[in-house]
Amino acid sequence: MPLMPNGHVAPPHPRRRSIPSACLIGEWPGPRRGASAQAREHASEVRVRGFPPSVGRSTLRVPGLDRAIMSGVSGMGGREGGGQGPDLLQRREDVRQANFLELFVDLVLVFALAGVVNRVARDIVSDDVLARWRAMAYMLVLSLPLIWLWITTAHITSWFDPRRRKIQYIVLASAFGLLVMSSSLPSAFIGRGLAFVLPYVILQLGRPLILIPTLRGHPLQQLYRRSLPWNVVSAGIFFAGAAVSGGARAALWGAAVTVDIVAAQLRWPAPGRPEPPVSAWATDSKHHLPERYQQFLMIALGETVLAVGTTFTSQPITLATSALLVVAFLSTVLLWRIYFYRSGQVLAEALATARDRDAAGRATGTAHVLMVLGIVATAVGFEAVLKHPAGLPEPAWLITSLGGPALFLYGRIRLERIVFNRLSLRRVVAIAALAAAAIPLDFAPPLVAPVVAGLVLLAVALADAHRAAGRPPEAPSPAH
Numbered sequence: 138m139p140l141m142p143n144g145h146v147a148p149p150h151p152r153r154r155s156i157p158s159a160c161l162i163g164e165w166p167g168p169r170r171g172a173s174a175q176a177r178e179h180a181s182e183v184r185v186r187g188f189p190p191s192v193g194r195s196t197l198r199v200p201g202l203d204r205a206i207m208s209g210v211s212g213m214g215g216r217e218g219g220g221q222g223p224d225l226l227q228r229r230e231d232v233r234q235a236n237f238l239e240l241f242v243d244l245v246l247v248f249a250l251a252g253v254v255n256r257v258a259r260d261i262v263s264d265d266v267l268a269r270w271r272a273m274a275y276m277l278v279l280s281l282p283l284i285w286l287w288i289t290t291a292h293i294t295s296w297f298d299p300r301r302r303k304i305q306y307i308v309l310a311s312a313f314g315l316l317v318m319s320s321s322l323p324s325a326f327i328g329r330g331l332a333f334v335l336p337y338v339i340l341q342l343g344r345p346l347i348l349i350p351t352l353r354g355h356p357l358q359q360l361y362r363r364s365l366p367w368n369v370v371s372a373g374i375f376f377a378g379a380a381v382s383g384g385a386r387a388a389l390w391g392a393a394v395t396v397d398i399v400a401a402q403l404r405w406p407a408p409g410r411p412e413p414p415v416s417a418w419a420t421d422s423k424h425h426l427p428e429r430y431q432q433f434l435m436i437a438l439g440e441t442v443l444a445v446g447t448t449f450t451s452q453p454i455t456l457a458t459s460a461l462l463v464v465a466f467l468s469t470v471l472l473w474r475i476y477f478y479r480s481g482q483v484l485a486e487a488l489a490t491a492r493d494r495d496a497a498g499r500a501t502g503t504a505h506v507l508m509v510l511g512i513v514a515t516a517v518g519f520e521a522v523l524k525h526p527a528g529l530p531e532p533a534w535l536i537t538s539l540g541g542p543a544l545f546l547y548g549r550i551r552l553e554r555i556v557f558n559r560l561s562l563r564r565v566v567a568i569a570a571l572a573a574a575a576i577p578l579d580f581a582p583p584l585v586a587p588v589v590a591g592l593v594l595l596a597v598a599l600a601d602a603h604r605a606a607g608r609p610p611e612a613p614s615p616a617h
Contacts, residue, residue, distance in 0.1 A: 249319035330379035418498035487613035511545030
Protein backbone atom coordinates (compact mmCIF):
# COMPACT_ATOMS: atom_id res chain seq x y z
CA MET A 138 0.00 0.00 0.00
CA PRO A 139 1.42 3.47 -0.85
CA LEU A 140 2.21 5.79 2.11
CA MET A 141 1.14 9.41 2.45
CA PRO A 142 3.64 12.13 3.56
CA ASN A 143 2.33 11.89 7.18
CA GLY A 144 3.12 8.18 7.24
CA HIS A 145 -0.47 6.94 7.03
CA VAL A 146 -1.52 4.40 4.47
CA ALA A 147 -3.09 5.99 1.44
CA PRO A 148 -6.69 4.91 0.81
CA PRO A 149 -7.19 2.70 -2.22
CA HIS A 150 -7.91 4.60 -5.40
CA PRO A 151 -11.46 4.03 -6.63
CA ARG A 152 -11.52 1.62 -9.52
CA ARG A 153 -12.11 3.30 -12.81
CA ARG A 154 -13.99 1.58 -15.53
CA SER A 155 -12.00 1.37 -18.71
CA ILE A 156 -13.48 2.71 -21.89
CA PRO A 157 -13.03 0.74 -25.08
CA SER A 158 -10.64 2.58 -27.36
CA ALA A 159 -13.08 2.09 -30.23
CA CYS A 160 -15.56 4.49 -28.63
CA LEU A 161 -13.02 7.30 -28.80
CA ILE A 162 -13.16 7.19 -32.58
CA GLY A 163 -16.91 6.86 -32.83
CA GLU A 164 -17.16 3.07 -33.06
CA TRP A 165 -19.14 1.53 -30.23
CA PRO A 166 -19.87 -2.19 -30.08
CA GLY A 167 -23.28 -1.51 -28.56
CA PRO A 168 -24.85 -2.85 -25.38
CA ARG A 169 -24.93 -6.53 -24.71
CA ARG A 170 -27.86 -8.54 -25.79
CA GLY A 171 -30.62 -8.40 -23.25
CA ALA A 172 -29.64 -4.97 -21.98
CA SER A 173 -32.53 -2.96 -20.56
CA ALA A 174 -34.10 -0.09 -22.44
CA GLN A 175 -32.67 2.30 -19.84
CA ALA A 176 -29.18 0.95 -20.47
CA ARG A 177 -29.63 1.48 -24.19
CA GLU A 178 -30.87 5.00 -23.62
CA HIS A 179 -27.87 6.00 -21.52
CA ALA A 180 -25.20 3.92 -23.24
CA SER A 181 -24.47 6.71 -25.72
CA GLU A 182 -23.23 9.01 -22.96
CA VAL A 183 -19.92 7.88 -21.52
CA ARG A 184 -18.71 9.30 -18.20
CA VAL A 185 -14.98 9.85 -18.66
CA ARG A 186 -12.72 10.19 -15.62
CA GLY A 187 -8.99 10.29 -15.31
CA PHE A 188 -8.44 12.54 -18.38
CA PRO A 189 -6.51 15.82 -18.28
CA PRO A 190 -8.22 18.80 -16.63
CA SER A 191 -9.45 20.07 -20.00
CA VAL A 192 -11.61 16.97 -20.19
CA GLY A 193 -11.98 16.32 -16.47
CA ARG A 194 -15.30 14.91 -15.41
CA SER A 195 -17.25 16.12 -18.39
CA THR A 196 -19.55 13.85 -20.30
CA LEU A 197 -18.14 12.75 -23.66
CA ARG A 198 -20.74 12.46 -26.38
CA VAL A 199 -19.46 9.97 -28.93
CA PRO A 200 -20.46 10.95 -32.50
CA GLY A 201 -22.74 8.41 -34.18
CA LEU A 202 -23.03 6.28 -31.07
CA ASP A 203 -26.83 6.42 -30.87
CA ARG A 204 -27.15 5.25 -34.46
CA ALA A 205 -24.54 2.55 -33.95
CA ILE A 206 -26.41 1.14 -30.96
CA MET A 207 -29.85 1.22 -32.52
CA SER A 208 -28.77 -0.14 -35.92
CA GLY A 209 -26.61 -2.93 -34.53
CA VAL A 210 -23.40 -1.83 -36.21
CA SER A 211 -21.63 -4.88 -34.92
CA GLY A 212 -23.91 -7.04 -37.07
CA MET A 213 -23.78 -9.79 -34.49
CA GLY A 214 -26.75 -11.72 -33.22
CA GLY A 215 -30.26 -10.81 -32.27
CA ARG A 216 -32.55 -8.50 -34.10
CA GLU A 217 -29.80 -6.00 -34.89
CA GLY A 218 -27.50 -8.47 -36.54
CA GLY A 219 -30.04 -10.47 -38.49
CA GLY A 220 -32.25 -7.73 -39.74
CA GLN A 221 -35.88 -8.40 -40.58
CA GLY A 222 -38.21 -6.64 -42.95
CA PRO A 223 -37.66 -2.92 -43.32
CA ASP A 224 -34.64 -3.12 -40.99
CA LEU A 225 -32.65 -4.51 -43.92
CA LEU A 226 -33.12 -1.33 -45.90
CA GLN A 227 -30.27 1.08 -45.90
CA ARG A 228 -30.61 4.16 -43.73
CA ARG A 229 -29.46 6.64 -46.33
CA GLU A 230 -27.74 8.91 -43.81
CA ASP A 231 -25.88 6.08 -42.09
CA VAL A 232 -23.56 4.55 -44.65
CA ARG A 233 -21.92 6.60 -47.38
CA GLN A 234 -18.94 4.51 -48.37
CA ALA A 235 -18.30 0.91 -49.34
CA ASN A 236 -17.58 -1.39 -46.43
CA PHE A 237 -14.78 -3.92 -46.28
CA LEU A 238 -17.00 -6.79 -47.39
CA GLU A 239 -17.79 -5.00 -50.65
CA LEU A 240 -14.08 -4.39 -51.22
CA PHE A 241 -13.59 -8.14 -50.82
CA VAL A 242 -15.98 -8.67 -53.74
CA ASP A 243 -13.84 -6.22 -55.71
CA LEU A 244 -10.77 -8.39 -55.15
CA VAL A 245 -12.60 -11.40 -56.57
CA LEU A 246 -13.66 -9.39 -59.62
CA VAL A 247 -10.03 -8.39 -60.26
CA PHE A 248 -9.17 -12.10 -60.38
CA ALA A 249 -12.18 -12.82 -62.59
CA LEU A 250 -11.42 -10.12 -65.17
CA ALA A 251 -7.76 -11.14 -65.24
CA GLY A 252 -8.99 -14.66 -66.03
CA VAL A 253 -11.05 -13.29 -68.92
CA VAL A 254 -7.98 -11.50 -70.29
CA ASN A 255 -5.86 -14.65 -70.07
CA ARG A 256 -8.58 -16.78 -71.69
CA VAL A 257 -9.14 -14.38 -74.59
CA ALA A 258 -5.43 -13.70 -75.13
CA ARG A 259 -4.85 -17.45 -75.51
CA ASP A 260 -7.14 -17.54 -78.54
CA ILE A 261 -6.21 -14.18 -79.99
CA VAL A 262 -2.61 -15.31 -80.54
CA SER A 263 -3.71 -18.64 -82.01
CA ASP A 264 -2.65 -19.71 -85.50
CA ASP A 265 -6.32 -20.33 -86.30
CA VAL A 266 -7.76 -17.18 -87.93
CA LEU A 267 -11.31 -18.11 -86.93
CA ALA A 268 -10.24 -18.61 -83.32
CA ARG A 269 -8.69 -15.13 -83.25
CA TRP A 270 -11.91 -13.46 -84.35
CA ARG A 271 -14.02 -15.71 -82.16
CA ALA A 272 -11.96 -14.53 -79.19
CA MET A 273 -13.41 -11.04 -79.62
CA ALA A 274 -16.91 -12.42 -79.06
CA TYR A 275 -15.71 -14.55 -76.17
CA MET A 276 -14.39 -11.45 -74.44
CA LEU A 277 -17.88 -9.92 -74.37
CA VAL A 278 -19.70 -13.13 -73.47
CA LEU A 279 -17.39 -13.88 -70.55
CA SER A 280 -16.98 -10.33 -69.26
CA LEU A 281 -20.59 -9.17 -69.23
CA PRO A 282 -22.03 -11.80 -66.81
CA LEU A 283 -19.20 -11.12 -64.36
CA ILE A 284 -19.68 -7.37 -64.67
CA TRP A 285 -23.45 -7.69 -64.34
CA LEU A 286 -23.16 -9.74 -61.16
CA TRP A 287 -20.88 -7.09 -59.68
CA ILE A 288 -23.27 -4.28 -60.65
CA THR A 289 -26.33 -6.01 -59.18
CA THR A 290 -24.38 -6.70 -55.98
CA ALA A 291 -23.42 -3.02 -55.78
CA HIS A 292 -27.08 -2.05 -56.15
CA ILE A 293 -28.09 -4.45 -53.38
CA THR A 294 -25.57 -2.93 -50.97
CA SER A 295 -26.75 0.52 -52.04
CA TRP A 296 -30.40 -0.21 -51.26
CA PHE A 297 -29.84 -2.42 -48.22
CA ASP A 298 -27.72 -2.06 -45.11
CA PRO A 299 -24.49 -4.04 -45.73
CA ARG A 300 -23.99 -4.34 -41.96
CA ARG A 301 -26.96 -6.72 -41.66
CA ARG A 302 -26.16 -10.39 -41.47
CA LYS A 303 -28.53 -11.41 -44.27
CA ILE A 304 -27.05 -8.86 -46.67
CA GLN A 305 -23.55 -9.94 -45.71
CA TYR A 306 -24.43 -13.54 -46.56
CA ILE A 307 -25.75 -12.39 -49.94
CA VAL A 308 -22.58 -10.41 -50.64
CA LEU A 309 -20.34 -13.32 -49.63
CA ALA A 310 -22.37 -15.70 -51.80
CA SER A 311 -21.95 -13.28 -54.71
CA ALA A 312 -18.18 -13.20 -54.18
CA PHE A 313 -18.03 -16.99 -54.09
CA GLY A 314 -20.15 -17.20 -57.23
CA LEU A 315 -17.77 -14.87 -59.05
CA LEU A 316 -14.86 -17.04 -57.90
CA VAL A 317 -16.45 -20.25 -59.19
CA MET A 318 -17.32 -18.62 -62.51
CA SER A 319 -13.78 -17.32 -62.95
CA SER A 320 -12.33 -20.76 -62.20
CA SER A 321 -14.26 -22.17 -65.17
CA LEU A 322 -13.04 -19.56 -67.68
CA PRO A 323 -10.19 -21.59 -69.26
CA SER A 324 -12.64 -24.26 -70.50
CA ALA A 325 -15.94 -22.39 -70.35
CA PHE A 326 -16.80 -23.10 -74.01
CA ILE A 327 -15.68 -26.71 -74.26
CA GLY A 328 -16.41 -28.53 -71.01
CA ARG A 329 -17.13 -26.60 -67.84
CA GLY A 330 -20.13 -24.65 -69.02
CA LEU A 331 -22.27 -25.51 -66.00
CA ALA A 332 -19.58 -24.23 -63.64
CA PHE A 333 -19.93 -20.85 -65.30
CA VAL A 334 -23.72 -20.86 -65.58
CA LEU A 335 -24.86 -22.34 -62.27
CA PRO A 336 -23.43 -19.67 -59.92
CA TYR A 337 -24.80 -16.91 -62.12
CA VAL A 338 -28.30 -18.38 -62.34
CA ILE A 339 -28.45 -19.28 -58.64
CA LEU A 340 -27.51 -15.74 -57.64
CA GLN A 341 -29.82 -14.07 -60.14
CA LEU A 342 -32.78 -16.11 -58.93
CA GLY A 343 -31.84 -16.70 -55.31
CA ARG A 344 -31.13 -13.15 -54.23
CA PRO A 345 -34.57 -11.79 -55.20
CA LEU A 346 -36.26 -14.83 -53.63
CA ILE A 347 -34.44 -14.11 -50.36
CA LEU A 348 -35.16 -10.39 -50.38
CA ILE A 349 -38.80 -10.40 -51.51
CA PRO A 350 -40.25 -11.82 -48.23
CA THR A 351 -38.34 -9.23 -46.19
CA LEU A 352 -39.75 -6.32 -48.23
CA ARG A 353 -43.42 -6.80 -47.40
CA GLY A 354 -45.16 -3.49 -48.00
CA HIS A 355 -42.12 -1.77 -49.52
CA PRO A 356 -42.10 -0.62 -53.21
CA LEU A 357 -38.85 -2.51 -53.80
CA GLN A 358 -40.74 -5.78 -53.38
CA GLN A 359 -42.68 -5.07 -56.57
CA LEU A 360 -39.45 -4.33 -58.42
CA TYR A 361 -37.85 -7.63 -57.42
CA ARG A 362 -41.03 -9.52 -58.31
CA ARG A 363 -40.95 -8.01 -61.79
CA SER A 364 -37.32 -9.07 -62.23
CA LEU A 365 -37.91 -12.74 -61.45
CA PRO A 366 -39.69 -13.77 -64.71
CA TRP A 367 -36.96 -12.13 -66.77
CA ASN A 368 -34.30 -13.88 -64.71
CA VAL A 369 -36.06 -17.19 -65.36
CA VAL A 370 -36.03 -16.50 -69.11
CA SER A 371 -32.32 -15.69 -69.12
CA ALA A 372 -31.62 -18.76 -66.95
CA GLY A 373 -33.29 -21.00 -69.53
CA ILE A 374 -31.16 -19.51 -72.31
CA PHE A 375 -28.01 -19.92 -70.22
CA PHE A 376 -28.76 -23.60 -69.57
CA ALA A 377 -29.52 -24.12 -73.27
CA GLY A 378 -26.08 -22.68 -74.02
CA ALA A 379 -24.46 -25.01 -71.51
CA ALA A 380 -25.99 -27.96 -73.37
CA VAL A 381 -24.04 -27.11 -76.55
CA SER A 382 -20.46 -25.96 -77.10
CA GLY A 383 -18.24 -23.60 -79.03
CA GLY A 384 -19.77 -20.76 -81.00
CA ALA A 385 -23.36 -21.88 -80.33
CA ARG A 386 -22.75 -21.70 -76.59
CA ALA A 387 -21.23 -18.24 -76.91
CA ALA A 388 -24.20 -17.02 -78.97
CA LEU A 389 -26.77 -18.32 -76.48
CA TRP A 390 -24.91 -16.96 -73.48
CA GLY A 391 -24.60 -13.61 -75.21
CA ALA A 392 -28.36 -13.59 -75.81
CA ALA A 393 -29.02 -14.52 -72.17
CA VAL A 394 -26.93 -11.74 -70.64
CA THR A 395 -28.44 -9.31 -73.15
CA VAL A 396 -31.89 -10.24 -71.85
CA ASP A 397 -30.75 -9.52 -68.30
CA ILE A 398 -29.22 -6.14 -69.08
CA VAL A 399 -31.89 -4.85 -71.47
CA ALA A 400 -34.75 -5.95 -69.19
CA ALA A 401 -33.13 -4.13 -66.28
CA GLN A 402 -32.62 -1.01 -68.39
CA LEU A 403 -36.34 -1.12 -69.22
CA ARG A 404 -37.23 -1.68 -65.54
CA TRP A 405 -38.31 -5.29 -66.19
CA PRO A 406 -41.47 -4.73 -68.28
CA ALA A 407 -44.57 -6.55 -67.08
CA PRO A 408 -47.54 -6.20 -69.48
CA GLY A 409 -50.75 -5.30 -67.71
CA ARG A 410 -49.03 -4.09 -64.57
CA PRO A 411 -48.40 -0.47 -63.59
CA GLU A 412 -44.92 0.97 -63.57
CA PRO A 413 -43.09 0.34 -60.28
CA PRO A 414 -42.95 3.37 -57.97
CA VAL A 415 -39.18 3.02 -57.52
CA SER A 416 -36.30 2.40 -59.88
CA ALA A 417 -33.34 0.14 -59.24
CA TRP A 418 -31.17 2.59 -61.18
CA ALA A 419 -32.02 5.71 -59.20
CA THR A 420 -29.06 7.02 -57.25
CA ASP A 421 -29.25 8.53 -53.78
CA SER A 422 -27.68 11.42 -51.92
CA LYS A 423 -25.22 9.40 -49.84
CA HIS A 424 -22.88 8.85 -52.82
CA HIS A 425 -22.49 5.12 -52.17
CA LEU A 426 -23.30 3.94 -55.70
CA PRO A 427 -21.25 6.60 -57.54
CA GLU A 428 -18.26 5.70 -55.39
CA ARG A 429 -18.77 2.03 -56.22
CA TYR A 430 -18.63 2.89 -59.92
CA GLN A 431 -15.38 4.76 -59.34
CA GLN A 432 -14.02 1.67 -57.62
CA PHE A 433 -15.31 -0.38 -60.56
CA LEU A 434 -12.91 1.51 -62.83
CA MET A 435 -10.08 0.96 -60.38
CA ILE A 436 -10.85 -2.79 -60.46
CA ALA A 437 -10.45 -2.84 -64.24
CA LEU A 438 -7.21 -0.87 -64.08
CA GLY A 439 -5.89 -3.21 -61.39
CA GLU A 440 -6.80 -6.18 -63.56
CA THR A 441 -4.72 -4.69 -66.39
CA VAL A 442 -1.66 -4.35 -64.18
CA LEU A 443 -2.15 -7.88 -62.83
CA ALA A 444 -2.60 -9.48 -66.25
CA VAL A 445 0.30 -7.65 -67.90
CA GLY A 446 2.64 -8.22 -64.97
CA THR A 447 1.84 -11.94 -64.83
CA THR A 448 2.39 -12.39 -68.56
CA PHE A 449 5.64 -10.41 -68.47
CA THR A 450 7.11 -12.73 -65.83
CA SER A 451 6.51 -15.74 -68.08
CA GLN A 452 8.14 -14.22 -71.18
CA PRO A 453 11.83 -13.80 -72.05
CA ILE A 454 13.07 -10.41 -70.90
CA THR A 455 14.02 -8.50 -74.03
CA LEU A 456 14.17 -4.86 -75.02
CA ALA A 457 10.78 -5.15 -76.73
CA THR A 458 8.96 -6.84 -73.83
CA SER A 459 10.53 -4.46 -71.30
CA ALA A 460 9.49 -1.47 -73.40
CA LEU A 461 5.94 -2.80 -73.64
CA LEU A 462 5.78 -3.26 -69.87
CA VAL A 463 6.62 0.44 -69.47
CA VAL A 464 4.10 1.43 -72.16
CA ALA A 465 1.38 -0.71 -70.56
CA PHE A 466 1.93 0.81 -67.13
CA LEU A 467 2.01 4.39 -68.43
CA SER A 468 -1.10 3.77 -70.54
CA THR A 469 -2.91 2.44 -67.47
CA VAL A 470 -1.93 5.58 -65.56
CA LEU A 471 -3.25 7.72 -68.42
CA LEU A 472 -6.56 5.84 -68.45
CA TRP A 473 -6.85 6.54 -64.73
CA ARG A 474 -6.04 10.21 -65.25
CA ILE A 475 -8.48 10.66 -68.13
CA TYR A 476 -11.29 9.03 -66.17
CA PHE A 477 -10.90 10.93 -62.93
CA TYR A 478 -10.11 14.30 -64.46
CA ARG A 479 -12.63 15.64 -64.08
CA SER A 480 -15.91 13.84 -64.67
CA GLY A 481 -15.01 10.77 -62.64
CA GLN A 482 -13.83 12.93 -59.76
CA VAL A 483 -17.10 14.86 -59.39
CA LEU A 484 -19.44 12.03 -60.42
CA ALA A 485 -21.00 11.75 -56.97
CA GLU A 486 -21.77 15.47 -56.81
CA ALA A 487 -23.27 15.39 -60.31
CA LEU A 488 -25.58 12.48 -59.57
CA ALA A 489 -26.59 13.94 -56.22
CA THR A 490 -27.88 17.07 -57.99
CA ALA A 491 -29.39 15.30 -61.03
CA ARG A 492 -33.03 16.10 -61.73
CA ASP A 493 -33.82 12.63 -63.07
CA ARG A 494 -31.83 10.16 -61.00
CA ASP A 495 -33.34 7.18 -62.76
CA ALA A 496 -32.04 8.30 -66.18
CA ALA A 497 -28.75 9.46 -64.68
CA GLY A 498 -28.23 6.13 -62.95
CA ARG A 499 -28.91 4.12 -66.11
CA ALA A 500 -26.60 6.30 -68.20
CA THR A 501 -23.85 6.12 -65.58
CA GLY A 502 -23.98 2.34 -65.45
CA THR A 503 -23.80 2.07 -69.24
CA ALA A 504 -20.85 4.47 -69.47
CA HIS A 505 -18.86 2.53 -66.89
CA VAL A 506 -19.57 -0.84 -68.52
CA LEU A 507 -18.26 0.55 -71.83
CA MET A 508 -15.13 1.92 -70.18
CA VAL A 509 -14.42 -1.32 -68.32
CA LEU A 510 -14.85 -3.35 -71.50
CA GLY A 511 -12.44 -0.97 -73.21
CA ILE A 512 -9.88 -1.48 -70.45
CA VAL A 513 -10.26 -5.27 -70.66
CA ALA A 514 -9.74 -5.14 -74.45
CA THR A 515 -6.67 -2.96 -73.95
CA ALA A 516 -5.22 -5.53 -71.54
CA VAL A 517 -5.83 -8.29 -74.09
CA GLY A 518 -3.90 -6.24 -76.65
CA PHE A 519 -0.99 -5.83 -74.24
CA GLU A 520 -0.87 -9.59 -73.62
CA ALA A 521 -0.97 -10.39 -77.34
CA VAL A 522 1.97 -8.09 -78.06
CA LEU A 523 3.92 -9.36 -75.05
CA LYS A 524 3.65 -12.90 -76.40
CA HIS A 525 4.49 -11.88 -79.99
CA PRO A 526 6.53 -8.67 -79.94
CA ALA A 527 8.21 -9.33 -83.30
CA GLY A 528 6.92 -9.77 -86.85
CA LEU A 529 3.73 -8.20 -88.14
CA PRO A 530 0.56 -7.74 -86.08
CA GLU A 531 -2.65 -9.59 -86.72
CA PRO A 532 -5.79 -7.48 -87.35
CA ALA A 533 -7.36 -8.85 -84.15
CA TRP A 534 -4.39 -7.57 -82.16
CA LEU A 535 -4.80 -4.10 -83.63
CA ILE A 536 -8.50 -4.11 -82.76
CA THR A 537 -7.70 -4.75 -79.11
CA SER A 538 -4.67 -2.44 -78.95
CA LEU A 539 -6.46 0.47 -80.64
CA GLY A 540 -10.11 -0.41 -80.21
CA GLY A 541 -9.78 -0.90 -76.45
CA PRO A 542 -8.66 2.70 -75.79
CA ALA A 543 -11.23 3.92 -78.33
CA LEU A 544 -14.05 2.11 -76.51
CA PHE A 545 -12.83 3.52 -73.20
CA LEU A 546 -12.83 7.04 -74.65
CA TYR A 547 -16.35 6.53 -76.01
CA GLY A 548 -17.57 5.55 -72.56
CA ARG A 549 -15.75 8.57 -71.17
CA ILE A 550 -17.54 10.80 -73.70
CA ARG A 551 -20.85 9.50 -72.39
CA LEU A 552 -19.73 10.18 -68.83
CA GLU A 553 -18.78 13.74 -69.80
CA ARG A 554 -22.31 14.22 -71.10
CA ILE A 555 -23.79 12.92 -67.84
CA VAL A 556 -21.66 15.09 -65.56
CA PHE A 557 -21.18 18.31 -67.57
CA ASN A 558 -23.87 18.03 -70.27
CA ARG A 559 -21.43 18.58 -73.14
CA LEU A 560 -19.65 16.72 -75.91
CA SER A 561 -15.94 16.18 -75.33
CA LEU A 562 -14.46 17.02 -78.73
CA ARG A 563 -10.95 16.13 -77.58
CA ARG A 564 -12.00 12.54 -77.08
CA VAL A 565 -13.87 12.43 -80.38
CA VAL A 566 -10.69 13.55 -82.16
CA ALA A 567 -8.69 10.94 -80.24
CA ILE A 568 -11.05 8.14 -81.35
CA ALA A 569 -10.73 9.32 -84.95
CA ALA A 570 -6.93 9.33 -84.63
CA LEU A 571 -6.92 5.76 -83.31
CA ALA A 572 -9.13 4.61 -86.18
CA ALA A 573 -6.95 6.37 -88.77
CA ALA A 574 -3.80 4.78 -87.37
CA ALA A 575 -5.09 1.25 -87.83
CA ILE A 576 -4.21 0.87 -91.52
CA PRO A 577 -0.56 2.04 -91.41
CA LEU A 578 0.04 0.14 -88.17
CA ASP A 579 -0.86 -3.08 -89.97
CA PHE A 580 2.57 -2.86 -91.61
CA ALA A 581 4.52 -1.93 -88.45
CA PRO A 582 5.88 -4.15 -85.66
CA PRO A 583 3.27 -5.15 -83.05
CA LEU A 584 4.88 -2.97 -80.38
CA VAL A 585 4.12 0.21 -82.33
CA ALA A 586 0.33 -0.04 -81.91
CA PRO A 587 0.34 0.17 -78.06
CA VAL A 588 2.87 3.01 -78.28
CA VAL A 589 0.64 4.98 -80.67
CA ALA A 590 -2.41 4.33 -78.48
CA GLY A 591 -0.45 5.53 -75.45
CA LEU A 592 0.59 8.72 -77.27
CA VAL A 593 -3.05 9.43 -78.17
CA LEU A 594 -4.06 8.98 -74.53
CA LEU A 595 -1.21 11.26 -73.48
CA ALA A 596 -2.45 13.93 -75.90
CA VAL A 597 -5.94 13.72 -74.37
CA ALA A 598 -4.56 14.03 -70.83
CA LEU A 599 -2.39 17.02 -71.79
CA ALA A 600 -5.33 18.70 -73.53
CA ASP A 601 -7.42 18.24 -70.39
CA ALA A 602 -4.67 19.75 -68.25
CA HIS A 603 -4.21 22.68 -70.65
CA ARG A 604 -7.94 23.46 -70.61
CA ALA A 605 -8.01 23.49 -66.81
CA ALA A 606 -4.82 25.51 -66.34
CA GLY A 607 -5.40 28.75 -64.46
CA ARG A 608 -9.11 28.05 -63.95
CA PRO A 609 -10.97 27.16 -60.76
CA PRO A 610 -12.25 23.57 -60.54
CA GLU A 611 -15.33 23.21 -62.69
CA ALA A 612 -18.58 22.42 -60.91
CA PRO A 613 -20.77 19.67 -62.41
CA SER A 614 -23.87 20.54 -64.41
CA PRO A 615 -25.62 17.19 -64.97
CA ALA A 616 -27.55 16.50 -68.15
CA HIS A 617 -30.37 14.62 -66.42
